[in-house]
Amino acid sequence: MSRSSPTRDRILDVAQRLTQERGFNAFSYLDIGTQLGIRNASIHYHFPSKAELGLALVRRYREWLQDILTGLDAEPSPRRRLDRYVDSYREVVHDDGRICLCTVLTAEDAALPAGMREEIQAFFDLNERWLGGVLQAGIAAGELRVTGARELAAASLLATLEGAMLLARAARDASRFTQLARAAVADLYA
Amino acid sequence: MSRSSPTRDRILDVAQRLTQERGFNAFSYLDIGTQLGIRNASIHYHFPSKAELGLALVRRYREWLQDILTGLDAEPSPRRRLDRYVDSYREVVHDDGRICLCTVLTAEDAALPAGMREEIQAFFDLNERWLGGVLQAGIAAGELRVTGARELAAASLLATLEGAMLLARAARDASRFTQLARAAVADLYA
């Protein structure tokens, strides 16, 4: 377990926003320090290297998702769980152009520090496994309907959501994500 | 019209590959020069600034797509046009992890030089418009079937293809793109 502190959390908050906007390789410790009102050297106290910052960033993001999914599991209806899941991603897509952290990071792939890649893959795996479970429950309950394999349908929905974020950003129109996400989910309604 | 030269083309080739692998902000003129066996200063003769290189890069990519689409329009059957379209993207997704240039660039959005964004948006618009036309023709011919608006279905397919590239890269498995792309197209068969 990594230690927690207010400043450490704020550094991660700023780093996450900057990564979502520009990518991991297009911001510096100076950028973070400026926004936080501290010197860039101070950030090295919390994260000795940028690789460690990146690792902490993607780990925290995955934990955020895990908490979301755990919360969603309390919803009684699979169909409602699916709707709420998409709502969560809609909150990630901002009008200022921010999109899913791991979507951005995957695009930079070969330029990322060692270790981050495995975390990113784990993030997508978590999404797919959870979605697969919801589809299974939804089909059993007669609320959802899938053509082809359940795992494929889960991956397909995830792919559509990721791509929808990129299209929304390219079009400078966050509502495009909502539109595409809604249509993708509606396709799964029984 | 920008002038063409063998070296200029090779520079763009290397720059495109590097961008597809790492993103636009994670490679330098030195990286290009090393791979080409020339000094980084020489690259400035062909592209005075990296912003101009980036602009030429995405413009050439869009022209490449335009040529592909024009070629596809010769195919008599809408369904076959759609299949061949997806085949073209499958050739963009390599086992070494390369994916669509504009997918990568969209992820870096806020960190791109002025002008590139408009070209990227035009690239996606071109895809969507062309797909919309194919769907329209396919529906008229009774070869394809769409639930909901035609434009939405076109955007949805494009989003799925883009997201599939990212998932394939994250999983280090290019065949995942093929699998997801095939399923997405099959959904449109009448």
Place this chain on the structure above:
DNA sequence: GTCTATAAACTGATAGAC
């Protein structure tokens, strides 16, 4: 924990010889 100061490396870019 944050600061100043600084190092070492890299980056985009220019001047001018060949």
Place this chain on the structure above:
DNA sequence: GTCTATCAGTTTATAGAC
């Protein structure tokens, strides 16, 4: 067109004072 030489700015990172 490509080269050598060079610059100014930035980036990651460390040492040591407070």
